[in-house]
Amino acid sequence: MEVVRLVEVTKVYELPRGSVKALDDVSMSVGAGDFVSIMGPSGSGKSTLLNIIGCLDTPTSGEVFIGGARVSGLSDDELTRLRLERMGFVFQHFNLIPTLTALENVEFPMLLRGMREREAKERGKQLLRAVGLDEGLGEHKPSELSGGEQQRVAIARALANDPDIILADEPTGNLDSKTSKSIMELLKMLNERGRTIIVVTHDPLVASYTARTLKLVDGRLVG
Amino acid sequence: MSIFFEFARRNLGRHKFRSVLAVVGIVIGVLALTALGILGNSIRLSVTEQLYLVGNELVVFPHGEPLISEKNFKTLERVADAIPVNSQADRAVLGSETGAVMIYGMRATDLPKLLDIADGQFFKHGSLNCVVGASLAAEYDLRVGERIIIREQKPRIVGILKERGIGFDINPDNAIIISEKLFSTLYEPEGYDFVIVRVEDIDKVEAVKEEIENRLNKKEEVVSVMEMKMIVESLKEFFRMVSVFLLGIGSISLAVAGVSILNVMMMSTVERTKEIGVMRAIGTSRRGILLMFLYESLILGAVGGVLGAMLGFGVGYLIDVWILGKASYLFTPSSVAYVFVGIAFGVGTSVFSGLYPAWRASRLKPIEALRFE
Ligand SMILES: Nc1ncnc2c1ncn2[C@@H]1O[C@H](COP(=O)(O)OP(=O)(O)OP(=O)(O)O)[C@@H](O)[C@H]1O
Ligand SMILES: [Mg+2]
Numbered sequence: 001m002e003v004v005r006l007v008e009v010t011k012v013y014e015l016p017r018g019s020v021k022a023l024d025d026v027s028m029s030v031g032a033g034d035f036v037s038i039m040g041p042s043g044s045g046k047s048t049l050l051n052i053i054g055c056l057d058t059p060t061s062g063e064v065f066i067g068g069a070r071v072s073g074l075s076d077d078e079l080t081r082l083r084l085e086r087m088g089f090v091f092q093h094f095n096l097i098p099t100l101t102a103l104e105n106v107e108f109p110m111l112l113r114g115m116r117e118r119e120a121k122e123r124g125k126q127l128l129r130a131v132g133l134d135e136g137l138g139e140h141k142p143s144e145l146s147g148g149e150q151q152r153v154a155i156a157r158a159l160a161n162d163p164d165i166i167l168a169d170e171p172t173g174n175l176d177s178k179t180s181k182s183i184m185e186l187l188k189m190l191n192e193r194g195r196t197i198i199v200v201t202h203d204p205l206v207a208s209y210t211a212r213t214l215k216l217v218d219g220r221l222v223g
Numbered sequence: 224m225s226i227f228f229e230f231a232r233r234n235l236g237r238h239k240f241r242s243v244l245a246v247v248g249i250v251i252g253v254l255a256l257t258a259l260g261i262l263g264n265s266i267r268l269s270v271t272e273q274l275y276l277v278g279n280e281l282v283v284f285p286h287g288e289p290l291i292s293e294k295n296f297k298t299l300e301r302v303a304d305a306i307p308v309n310s311q312a313d314r315a316v317l318g319s320e321t322g323a324v325m326i327y328g329m330r331a332t333d334l335p336k337l338l339d340i341a342d343g344q345f346f347k348h349g350s351l352n353c354v355v356g357a358s359l360a361a362e363y364d365l366r367v368g369e370r371i372i373i374r375e376q377k378p379r380i381v382g383i384l385k386e387r388g389i390g391f392d393i394n395p396d397n398a399i400i401i402s403e404k405l406f407s408t409l410y411e412p413e414g415y416d417f418v419i420v421r422v423e424d425i426d427k428v429e430a431v432k433e434e435i436e437n438r439l440n441k442k443e444e445v446v447s448v449m450e451m452k453m454i455v456e457s458l459k460e461f462f463r464m465v466s467v468f469l470l471g472i473g474s475i476s477l478a479v480a481g482v483s484i485l486n487v488m489m490m491s492t493v494e495r496t497k498e499i500g501v502m503r504a505i506g507t508s509r510r511g512i513l514l515m516f517l518y519e520s521l522i523l524g525a526v527g528g529v530l531g532a533m534l535g536f537g538v539g540y541l542i543d544v545w546i547l548g549k550a551s552y553l554f555t556p557s558s559v560a561y562v563f564v565g566i567a568f569g570v571g572t573s574v575f576s577g578l579y580p581a582w583r584a585s586r587l588k589p590i591e592a593l594r595f596e
Pocket of ligand 1: 013015020021022040041042043044045046047048049
């Protein structure tokens with residue numbers, strides 16, 4: 001089954017000094033259960049591509065389909081709902097909400113979806129256990145956690161609403177190599193249990209965990 | 224959604240000092256508004272309480288001549304219920320003392336129309352007795368049955384009047400009222416000092432006034448007619464202006480507080496741009512972001528408003544005691560209402576000031592907000 005399909009997607013940024021083509025005629029598809037990495041030099045358009053897949057950004061031309069449904073023309077509220085229910089984001093800088101504890105960060109997307117607090121708490125704890133966060137760290141604020149721990153919490157948060165795809169933009173970019181490995185092991189384990197995962201990375205070692213690698217150069221898919 | 228309220232609460236806790244300053248601004252504004260509102264209201268209550276005002280009275284004074292002639296009075300009587308009054312300041316022996324006092328000469332039949340008895344009764348037509356005002360009786364410790372001495376006359380006090388307050392017609396509280404006959408004996412007036420005209424229907428006051436002027440001031444102006452209704456109205460207008468002025472001063476300080484809330488909220492939205500981007504990315508709607516910021520300004524306004532209104536009530540108490548010498552006007556509904564007016568304006572100002580920042584935050588594009596460092 002196809003989870004993501006891009007058809008001739010182009011993204012152009014209009015700048016005062018001419019326009020920048022961040023993505024140039026990109027067509028691709030990702031099936032359910034795939035583990036895909038996107039590689040390429042800095043500025044090649046990796047983040048732009050991931051953000052368009054994640055419905056955070058819209059292409060200048062071309063079409064995006066998520067789960068077979070066309071995304072263009074959806075309202076802001078509809079896109080938000082789509083992200084809430086079908087996407088899980090993992091960022092390079094973890095981006096946990098600093099006023100919430102680790103557990104609350106994981107609960108938040110569930111509460112947004114209208115789940116009852118009790119249930120959200122239960123599932124939140126379960127998810128933190130599943131990503132291997134030490135019991136007891138759930139009540140800690142992000143600032144009291146290490147980078148690796150924060151990224152585990154972020155992955156648990158991404159899993160909160162049982163999304164169709166996990167999108168990770170350089171999830172190991174701010175971690176040392178040992179921690180990077182353990183995070184990739186975690187993602188691999190999730191993929192083995194059926195999660196569809198797309199990872200943007202510079203690191204060939206990270207890419208080596210994935211089943212398939214897409215290469216971007218100057219906004220074009222190569223190879 | 225209560226999660227956004229919880230967010231708001233925690234976000235305010237992140238910058239405690241800044242939040243406290245913003246609240247202090249609202250507190251000062253609401254305090255000023257409440258205290259000044261209460262002051263204005265108390266002044267109005269205290270003045271109107273001391274004034275005796277009836278809207279349906281006209282007072283006709285002589286113009287050009289010292290007195291209103293008997294003939295002109297007869298004309299007035301034909302227009303409406305006319306009460307002739309003579310007045311004279313004189314010295315009188317009151318109890319064991321001698322004092323200067325206002326003496327009114329009035330017809331016995333007119334007394335019940337204008338005055339109330341506290342003790343004893345009114346004098347009869349043509350009587351040589353008198354009634355005295357409440358304040359005068361209290362000052363000189365006068366009692367019913369006692370005699371007072373005015374020149375060679377010794378009228379007996381048959382009644383003590385109820386307190387009435389300062390009026391624009393007569394001021395009986397500090398006066399002695401004697402019959403027309405006794406007044407003539409004492410001072411031999413050739414007319415009346417003024418005539419009080421009572422109009423049954425308050426809406427006909429202007430018409431009666433015009434009628435009087437038409438009849439008496441036909442050739443030349445011999446009387447001037449003072450309209451109590453107009454005085455009542457201009458007094459009301461005056462106190463409305465005082466209240467508006469005081470509330471205006473209060474509102475200015477509240478407006479300053481509003482600007483500081485706006486400033487604080489703008490700072491928060493900029494500082495938290497990235498966080499807003501994250502919240503939006505993982506599925507928070509625009510409405511959620513809007514609510515979060517509105518709750519923040521609501522909390523600031525509610526805390527500041529309640530504190531400010533309570534302090535304002537306290538300060539209102541102190542001002543009332545200091546300026547008016549008593550606090551009894553403080554617990555009237557119209558004064559207490561300013562506590563709620565203060566809270567409402569505090570919350571309103573704060574939420575209003577938060578509207579724009581909240582709207583702006585909710586309109587941030589998730590992708591751009593996320594990229595913000
Ligand atoms: N908001 C924007 N406005 C203008 N140009 C942009 C914007 N975002 C990205 N670009 C440009 O688009 C191109 C692709 O950017 P993108 O962030 O997708 O690259 P990337 O492959 O993720 O790079 P990196 O590895 O450094 O993260 C770059 O040339 C970048 O300058
Ligand atoms: Mg990038």
